[in-house]
Amino acid sequence: MTKLIDNFNRKVTYLRMSVTDRCDFRCVYCMTEKMRFLPRNQVLTLEELEFLGRAFVELGVNKIRITGGEPLVRNNILTLLQSLGKLSGLTELVITTNGSQLTKMAEQLRAAGVKRINISLDSLKAERFEKMTRVAKLDQVLAGIDAAINAGFEAIKLNTVILKNRNDDEINDLVAFAIDKAIDISFIEEMPLGVVSDHQRSETFYSNQQVLKKLEKSYTLIESIKNTGGPSKYYNVIDTNTRVGFISPHSHNFCDTCNRVRLTTEGRLLLCLGQEHSIDLKHIIRANPDNMSLVKQAIINAMDIKPKGHDFDINQSPEIIRYMNMTGG
Numbered sequence: 197m198t199k200l201i202d203n204f205n206r207k208v209t210y211l212r213m214s215v216t217d218r219c220d221f222r223c224v225y226c227m228t229e230k231m232r233f234l235p236r237n238q239v240l241t242l243e244e245l246e247f248l249g250r251a252f253v254e255l256g257v258n259k260i261r262i263t264g265g266e267p268l269v270r271n272n273i274l275t276l277l278q279s280l281g282k283l284s285g286l287t288e289l290v291i292t293t294n295g296s297q298l299t300k301m302a303e304q305l306r307a308a309g310v311k312r313i314n315i316s317l318d319s320l321k322a323e324r325f326e327k328m329t330r331v332a333k334l335d336q337v338l339a340g341i342d343a344a345i346n347a348g349f350e351a352i353k354l355n356t357v358i359l360k361n362r363n364d365d366e367i368n369d370l371v372a373f374a375i376d377k378a379i380d381i382s383f384i385e386e387m388p389l390g391v392v393s394d395h396q397r398s399e400t401f402y403s404n405q406q407v408l409k410k411l412e413k414s415y416t417l418i419e420s421i422k423n424t425g426g427p428s429k430y431y432n433v434i435d436t437n438t439r440v441g442f443i444s445p446h447s448h449n450f451c452d453t454c455n456r457v458r459l460t461t462e463g464r465l466l467l468c469l470g471q472e473h474s475i476d477l478k479h480i481i482r483a484n485p486d487n488m489s490l491v492k493q494a495i496i497n498a499m500d501i502k503p504k505g506h507d508f509d510i511n512q513s514p515e516i517i518r519y520m521n522m523t524g525g
């Protein structure tokens with residue numbers, strides 16, 4: 197039973213942990229071309245990440261998603277995953293990656309106890325992939341997806357951000373690719389986080405309703421009853437092993453059942469992706485090394501400031517100037 201219950205009686209059982217703000221890609225909706233990354237001493241060490249992961253699991257969190265930045269470019273990330281993978285009470289250790297390191301690491305991740313993996317893929321066309329990610333690594337990512345399939349994860353899901361006039365003509369092709377590989381795919385609406393340099397968000401916004409409409413012309417989709425406690429809605433593609441998900445952070449419907457919190461690269465515990473309510477766990481653990489009961493009490497107390505819901509508006513310039521790579525998407 198989780199000890200993490202907020203003022204709206206929501207039970208927090210899911211932690212998203214950003215293990216680095218660095219990345220080998222520069223996706224246009226996530227980063228500017230010349231990103232400045234955090235100085236090393238501001239970033240949680242692997243030992244601190246493990247300590248905090250243990251605190252959350254002892255408080256009742258049963259699912260941790262490792263994200264970033266690109267989690268697989270963090271030095272010695274496998275040691276963290278191996279320790280987290282051993283925590284009793286943690287039933288789901290999962291990861292979100294851009295796929296660039298998977299040919300090297302897929303098997304080691306599986307062996308460390310990572311059960312499921314999300315791999316980002318916005319285009320199957322090399323030139324366009326490069327325009328969206330600002331790196332020419334499509335072949336490497338496609339090989340990484342195959343490596344993940346061969347490593348035998350319990351589930352693999354592609355994450356796709358659709359931007360109007362950039363990749364909206366590939367929606368059907370990306371779903372066909374997922375069906376061919378017998379894996380799942382989720383479409384994520386662009387979120388107004390951070391400052392992007394090369395497009396206006398209100399011009400590129402492409403809603404999941406539009407994606408669904410397009411897909412329904414080619415596929416029969418049956419709504420799944422699975423509820424993730426998050427902004428995702430799933431459909432089974434009839435006669436296939438593929439599910440299509442829609443992650444619609446602009447909708448408010450999911451806030452009532454929100455079960456998650458986020459740990460930023462800098463050790464801030466964020467209570468809602470779309471709000472600034474947070475506490476500084478790094479400060480607490482560095483001022484009181486090895487004091488597990490103190491940090492646990494701080495996490496319990498933080499539940500009091502978990503906001504009722506978020507406030508995203510794509511037509512406004514973001515009040516939230518955090519970048520996704522620090523927050524953990």
Ligand code: SAM
Nearest residue numbers: 225226264265266293294316355386387520525
């Ligand atoms: N680097 C890894 C990756 O790309 O999968 C993990 C971190 S990334 C921040 C996690 C997810 O957030 C990716 O699927 C990415 O497409 C998505 N993302 C990044 N910026 C976004 C934004 N502004 N709006 C919506 N999704 C975004």
Ligand code: SF4
Nearest residue numbers: 219221223226265294
């Ligand atoms: Fe890197 Fe992921 Fe952000 Fe792309 S979305 S720049 S891969 S952190």
